[in-house]
Amino acid sequence: MLELHCHTTFSDGTLTPTELVDAAVNAGVKALAITDHDTVSGWDEALNAAPAALEIVPGLELSTVYNERSLHILGFYPDRERLILPLAERLEGRKRRAQTIVKKLADLGYPLELSEMGEGMAAGRPHIASLMVKAGYVESAREAFDRFLADDKPAFVQYEKFGTADGIELLRSCGAVSVWAHPYLFRGGVVETMLPELVEAGLMGIEVYHPSHTLYQVDKLKNLCAKYNLLMTGGSDYHGPSRETKRDEYCGLNRLQVPLELLEPIKMAAVRSSEALHSKSQATIPSGVLS
Known part of the structure; x- marks a missing residue:
């Protein structure tokens, strides 16, 4: 009944926040996280x-x-005001990345016109894949990724340099609970080898339950959480129905049946992070200012 990894049309999902909420209610979800890529613009809706x-x-x-290699960090309960400027910079980087991908595709003989998206939004590879389908260059988004957009394919462009430790520090500076998303999808290192470094950087949790994780991997991640005293989270990484087939081709909402009781420790950690952040801010105020 817990969904801690979902996307909307404010990043690469196919449902608006309102549509996602309706779908979650119909699926029996009791707590739903809005975790769009590098933006918090979908929260209010x-x-x-x-x-x-x-x-x-x-x-x-x-x-x-x-x-x-791309490594994604989920952040829960961040202070929005502290994120506005850093996310604006990340958004501009995503826009530049999308333009570079489109230029590469044009050089390969597949010109596309990338339309302007709404405030707080930037085109990602799924949007570009959808444009390729509409242009008739490929038959499906999967083909677009397999031939052109996936890592090491001819039109792939890496995110602008923003280290994982920097990302964890950014989330910590905003009072957020930082969680490594779908660790066994990462192809740039061994989870067990990398984890101590990320914990040292301030990582607070691991996304244990994810559609890509096998039962064996879930057990390994549970053991790692116990070893390093990390929070456990989970979610379907829901992006909505496929733009082409209109079906949920990856994993439907609430299909993993992530236990709701995992949320309370995350909330408690967020409260502690917020209090620590507030205390740090107060400590930097010169003596006498508060008197």
């Missing part, structure tokens, strides 16, 4: 659309780079 029976967890999925 989701909060306004959610009925009392559905708790909205504010979050985001931060794009970072580790060993020249």
Whole structure:
């Protein structure tokens, strides 16, 4: 009944925040995190659309780079005001990346016109894949990734340099709970070898439950959480129905049946992070200012 990894049309999802809320309610979800890529723009619509029976967890999925590979960090309950400027910079970087991908495709003989998206939004590879389908260059988004857009394919462009440790520090500076998203999808290192370094950087949790993780991997991640005293999270990484087939081709909402009791420790950690952040801010104020 817990969904801590979902996307909307504010990043690469196919449902608006309102549509996602409706779908979550229909699927029996009790707590839903909005975790769009590098933006928090979908929060307000989701909060306004959610009925009392559905708790909205504010979050985001931060794009970072580790060993020249994309590594995503989920952040829950961040201070939005502290994120505005850093996310604006990340958004501009995503826009530049999308333009570079489109230029590469044009050089390969597949010109596309990248339309301007709404405020707080930037085109990602799924949007570009969809444009390629509409242009008739490929038959499906999967083909677009397999031939052109996936890592090491001819039109792939890495995120602008933003290290994982920097991303974790950014989330910590905003009072957020930082969680390594789908670790066994990462192809730039060994999870067990990397984890101590990320914990040292301030990582607070691991996304244990994810559609890509096998039962064996889930057990390994649970053991790692116990070893390093990390929080456990989980979610379907829901992006909505496929733009081409209109079906949920990856994993439907609530299909993993992530236990709701995982949320309370995350909330408690967020409260502690917020209090620590507030205390640090107060400590930097010169003596006498508060008197």
